Amino acid sequence: MSDEISTKETEVSPEAGELTTLLQDEFPDAVTEFHAHRGDETVVIERDAFESVCRFLRDDSRCSFEIMMDLTAVDRLEMKETPRFEMVYHFKSLTHARRLRLKVRLAEDDCKIASIHHLWKAVDWYERECFDMFGIQFEGHPDLRRILMYEEFEGHPLRKDYPIDKQQPLLELKEVEERHTYGRHT
Amino acid sequence: MTDMSAIQSQTDVNSSGEDFSASVMSIEIGPAHPAMHGIVRFTTHLDGELIVGMDPEIGYLHRGFEKESENSKWIQIIPYTDRLNYVSPLLNNIGFSMAVEKLYGIEAPRRAEFTRVIMGEISRITDHLTCLGAVAMEIGAFTFFLWFIKAREYLWELVEEMTGARLTTNWTRFGGNANDLPDGFLSDLADRLVKLKDVMSECDKLLTRNKIFIDRVKDVGSFSKEDALSFGFTGPLLRACGIPYDVRRADPYSVYDELDFEIPVGSVGDCFDRFLVRMEEIRQSILIIEQAADKMPEGPFMTDERMMHYPDKKDVYGNIEGLIDHFKLVMEGHQPPAGEIYMPVEGGNGEMGFYLVSDGGGDPVRVRMRPPCFNLVAAMPAMTVGHYVADIVPIFGSVNMIGGELDR
Amino acid sequence: MLLEIIMIPAVLAIIKIMVIILLFAMPLGTVLTLMERKWSAMIQDRVGPNRANIGGFTGHGVLHLAADGLKSMFKEDTMPKGADGFLYLIAPFFGLIAGVATFAIIPLAGPIGNFTFQVTDIEPGLLFIFAITSLSVYGAVLAGTSSNSKFALLGGTRASAQMISYEVFMGLALMGVFMVYGTTRVSGIVDGQNEYWFGNLIPMWGVFTQPLGFVLFFTALIAETKRAPFDAPEGESEIVAGYFLEYSGMRWSAFMLAEYVALVGVASLITTLFFGGYHVPWLHLWENAPQWIVTILQLLKFSIFTVFFCWFQIQLRWTVPKFRFDQTMALGWKKLLPLSLANMIVTAFVILAFG
Numbered sequence: 001m002s003d004e005i006s007t008k009e010t011e012v013s014p015e016a017g018e019l020t021t022l023l024q025d026e027f028p029d030a031v032t033e034f035h036a037h038r039g040d041e042t043v044v045i046e047r048d049a050f051e052s053v054c055r056f057l058r059d060d061s062r063c064s065f066e067i068m069m070d071l072t073a074v075d076r077l078e079m080k081e082t083p084r085f086e087m088v089y090h091f092k093s094l095t096h097a098r099r100l101r102l103k104v105r106l107a108e109d110d111c112k113i114a115s116i117h118h119l120w121k122a123v124d125w126y127e128r129e130c131f132d133m134f135g136i137q138f139e140g141h142p143d144l145r146r147i148l149m150y151e152e153f154e155g156h157p158l159r160k161d162y163p164i165d166k167q168q169p170l171l172e173l174k175e176v177e178e179r180h181t182y183g184r185h186t
Numbered sequence: 187m188t189d190m191s192a193i194q195s196q197t198d199v200n201s202s203g204e205d206f207s208a209s210v211m212s213i214e215i216g217p218a219h220p221a222m223h224g225i226v227r228f229t230t231h232l233d234g235e236l237i238v239g240m241d242p243e244i245g246y247l248h249r250g251f252e253k254e255s256e257n258s259k260w261i262q263i264i265p266y267t268d269r270l271n272y273v274s275p276l277l278n279n280i281g282f283s284m285a286v287e288k289l290y291g292i293e294a295p296r297r298a299e300f301t302r303v304i305m306g307e308i309s310r311i312t313d314h315l316t317c318l319g320a321v322a323m324e325i326g327a328f329t330f331f332l333w334f335i336k337a338r339e340y341l342w343e344l345v346e347e348m349t350g351a352r353l354t355t356n357w358t359r360f361g362g363n364a365n366d367l368p369d370g371f372l373s374d375l376a377d378r379l380v381k382l383k384d385v386m387s388e389c390d391k392l393l394t395r396n397k398i399f400i401d402r403v404k405d406v407g408s409f410s411k412e413d414a415l416s417f418g419f420t421g422p423l424l425r426a427c428g429i430p431y432d433v434r435r436a437d438p439y440s441v442y443d444e445l446d447f448e449i450p451v452g453s454v455g456d457c458f459d460r461f462l463v464r465m466e467e468i469r470q471s472i473l474i475i476e477q478a479a480d481k482m483p484e485g486p487f488m489t490d491e492r493m494m495h496y497p498d499k500k501d502v503y504g505n506i507e508g509l510i511d512h513f514k515l516v517m518e519g520h521q522p523p524a525g526e527i528y529m530p531v532e533g534g535n536g537e538m539g540f541y542l543v544s545d546g547g548g549d550p551v552r553v554r555m556r557p558p559c560f561n562l563v564a565a566m567p568a569m570t571v572g573h574y575v576a577d578i579v580p581i582f583g584s585v586n587m588i589g590g591e592l593d594r
Numbered sequence: 595m596l597l598e599i600i601m602i603p604a605v606l607a608i609i610k611i612m613v614i615i616l617l618f619a620m621p622l623g624t625v626l627t628l629m630e631r632k633w634s635a636m637i638q639d640r641v642g643p644n645r646a647n648i649g650g651f652t653g654h655g656v657l658h659l660a661a662d663g664l665k666s667m668f669k670e671d672t673m674p675k676g677a678d679g680f681l682y683l684i685a686p687f688f689g690l691i692a693g694v695a696t697f698a699i700i701p702l703a704g705p706i707g708n709f710t711f712q713v714t715d716i717e718p719g720l721l722f723i724f725a726i727t728s729l730s731v732y733g734a735v736l737a738g739t740s741s742n743s744k745f746a747l748l749g750g751t752r753a754s755a756q757m758i759s760y761e762v763f764m765g766l767a768l769m770g771v772f773m774v775y776g777t778t779r780v781s782g783i784v785d786g787q788n789e790y791w792f793g794n795l796i797p798m799w800g801v802f803t804q805p806l807g808f809v810l811f812f813t814a815l816i817a818e819t820k821r822a823p824f825d826a827p828e829g830e831s832e833i834v835a836g837y838f839l840e841y842s843g844m845r846w847s848a849f850m851l852a853e854y855v856a857l858v859g860v861a862s863l864i865t866t867l868f869f870g871g872y873h874v875p876w877l878h879l880w881e882n883a884p885q886w887i888v889t890i891l892q893l894l895k896f897s898i899f900t901v902f903f904c905w906f907q908i909q910l911r912w913t914v915p916k917f918r919f920d921q922t923m924a925l926g927w928k929k930l931l932p933l934s935l936a937n938m939i940v941t942a943f944v945i946l947a948f949g
Contacts, residue, residue: 037525037526037527038288038289038291038525038527040526040527040528042526066415066416067415067418067420068418069418069530069537069539069556070528070539070541070554070556072541072552072554074543074551074552075552076551078545078551079545079551088526088541088554090528090539090541090556092537094415094429094431094436097436097437099437099528099530101526101528120416120417120418121413121416121417121418121564121565121568122416122417122418122561122564124564125560125561125564126560129560133252146245147244147245148244148245148248148593148594149245149248150245157250157253158252158253158256160256162253164250164253164254164257
């Protein structure tokens with residue numbers, strides 16, 4: 001099954017797009033795979049080069065991707081592919097009116113990736129969400145807390161091995177101050 | 187009587203010479219608070235009335251849209267998308283259907299596309315009307331709000347006429363729409379647009395040049411272009427900052443490239459700019475609807491590709507292909523070819539993108555929706571710090587957070 | 595015998611108080627709550643309250659008054675955990691008392707012999723009003739601080755700052771009136787407005803002798819009673835309801851009633867000080883008018899003007915957005931204060947020059 005998909009992907013993208021070529025030239029070792037299925041230019045890169053590629057995409061005038069559009073992950077457990085996780089980043093350049101999808105593959109036992117929160121401010125919350133939903137560790141993120149689920153939640157709901165009907169125990173009510181001090185410590 | 191503790195202790199400490207102004211009061215605004223549309227919590231740190239810090243907490247409306255979608259058939263996701271941005275559900279329907287169509291590599295017939303443009307713009311107008319009305323109401327112009335709600339009602343009656351429901355529309359299908367234009371819809375539409383324009387000009391007179399209103403929104407929540415881009419703003423808020431980015435223009439989808447409309451932009455990105463941009467977008471949407479209604483072509487409203495929709499009953503009972511198609515659609519559902527796509531459409535709040543991954547089976551592997559107001563709420567601390575607590579109201583109002591879309 | 599008892603000044607004053615409060619101020623205040631809902635509904639293309647009924651009779655929503663009253667009476671009187679009990683319980687009544695006390699010095703009609711339609715005509719007159727309105731600050735402050743709620747605290751702080759500031763401009767704006775009519779006694783000011791300019795052409799109403807003073811005083815009064823557009827202390831969108839956030843039932847109703855009684859108070863003060871009070875203009879041309887017709891006309895004139903100014907305040911509330919708190923204060927200290935000082939000085943010079 002997995003072979004079938006990858007052949008299909010390569011079928012629809014016989015030649016590399018402009019950005020793909022650029023990235024291949026700049027980072028010859030990093031680009032492992034690419035396609036342009038339905039016109040969406042996609043580049044898969046190595047994890048180690050990820051941060052420098054992102055910086056290049058933002059700063060280089062041939063790319064100038066001003067907006068970090070979306071960040072998410074795909075759990076490929078049921079697709080029987082390895083490595084299990086695939087980080088998906090969507091970028092949008094207003095200058096060149098272009099989009100790019102960047103993918104990084106992460107193994108299950110080592111799902112760590114460099115945080116790029118310092119490059120785009122939007123990334124902060126996106127990475128928190130991705131951590132919450134998939135349990136991806138973003139190294140260097142200043143405040144990697146859960147965002148949609150609550151602190152006491154166990155597990156990461158969007159992983160394919162998290163059962164959809166699993167119930168978590170109800171929480172005890174938390175204690176509150178009886179007479180508050182209007183923010184002042186007495 | 188025995189404890190006036192807080193106030194007394196403060197005055198006591200103050201009289202003993204400690205710096206009184208240094209005390210910061212933390213106040214929980216939300217989750218249940220009149221200014222928090224939907225549910226969200228801002229832990230706000232106040233120095234007197236001045237906001238010195240803010241920590242938003244979201245997720246109160248998290249219903250697991252993505253998880254549910256990944257455990258459903260493709261067609262079963264359309265009703266879930268109604269509940270994303272519940273103020274403009276048709277835009278979500280359209281966005282998701284177009285994303286799946288892109289995955290299939292097909293296009294809906296032109297009549298369906300023009301109808302989608304009309305309904306999508308109606309939804310955009312209802313979204314903007316709700317947002318502007320809410321901003322105005324929260325800074326005291328209650329009359330303006332109710333006039334806008336009245337105008338929104340005209341449009342929702344149209345939506346009801348077309349889809350049978352006001353909010354839970356579930357109207358688009360892969361490769362077309364659930365139904366054609368009902369009889370007399372276009373004349374009703376023209377009628378309602380005239381009424382809408384009346385309300386718009388009335389409200390313009392009531393509020394747009396009102397000194398108190400301008401004082402309340404001008405220079406409140408200003409945002410620079412660079413910050414807006416870095417925070418990933420899209421939609422009216424980005425345009426209010428002066429960047430004319432609109433997915434309908436930048437990556438034209440549907441039939442927007444055949445329609446003539448302008449993209450309003452602001453200059454400093456304060457609440458007043460956002461207000462004006464949204465007001466102008468309503469007018470532009472009216473223009474788009476009028477053009478689309480004029481150009482409405484004849485033809486089918488659903489694609490005639492096989493395996494995209496249920497075959498006619500006479501085919502199901504009359505020939506073997508029809509029967510097989512029907513059986514497979516019921517038992518296995520739609521099976522888009524394997525692959526991954528990202529389909530952006532212009533939602534009410536900005537770029538609403540659907541990232542879909544299919545392995546060729548009946549269930550999607552990944553359904554991801556890029557929520558436009560996620561970035562906007564993330565920027566709330568940056569927008570509010572340094573303003574007064576009363577400014578949270580217009581700023582958060584103009585962000586137009588929709589809980590269903592934010593938390594999914 | 596009964597008449598003699600009634601004519602004892604103290605008894606008479608009590609009867610007048612009861613009549614004015616129970617037959618004029620409170621009913622008008624109560625009816626205004628309904629009228630506000632009806633009027634705002636008209637402005638906003640709504641129907642307004644029309645559901646409460648007895649056997650199908652709705653009386654265009656009049657029964658909502660009874661329904662609301664009953665509801666708030668039977669509602670639980672809650673007190674938040676950690677609230678300061680005694681202060682929390684008495685706070686709602688300061689505003690109500692202050693609002694009602696305003697009517698003590700307002701004449702509803704001209705005197706008939708020794709009998710006046712006024713509870714008391716004290717020498718300090720309007721200074722009494724200033725003293726009494728300061729009292730209503732305590733209502734807001736105590737409610738805000740004793741509720742053990744941060745929103746209420748913010749509201750109470752805003753209310754106290756705003757009310758104390760606007761008292762200043764309220765007093766200064768009235769200085770012109772005192773100068774023009776040469777007295778602080780209310781009956782003196784009202785009678786002063788019964789003079790005419792240019793023969794019998796224009797009555798010397800306060801609004802004509804002190805146009806700027808009228809605008810300033812009206813603005814300051816609206817801010818003092820915390821009505822829109824100066825309702826930042828209640829700020830229902832950002833601090834929920836401000837200082838009375840935690841109240842329920844009858845105590846909450848006391849705040850609401852105080853607001854509407856104050857609304858009537860403002861309207862009747864404006865009528866008394868700037869629109870001739872009870873004097874019907876040009877009535878003196880009718881030489882032999884029977885006393886009872888004159889009194890009825892005077893009562894009617896006073897009521898009509900009062901209702902008109904109530905309506906005006908309600909209209910204002912449903913038309914304009916509200917100021918932010920700092921904008922309210924800036925308006926007061928940066929615009930109203932210089933203007934009222936200028937008004938005072940100009941008035942002084944005019945009086946000096948033209949006598």
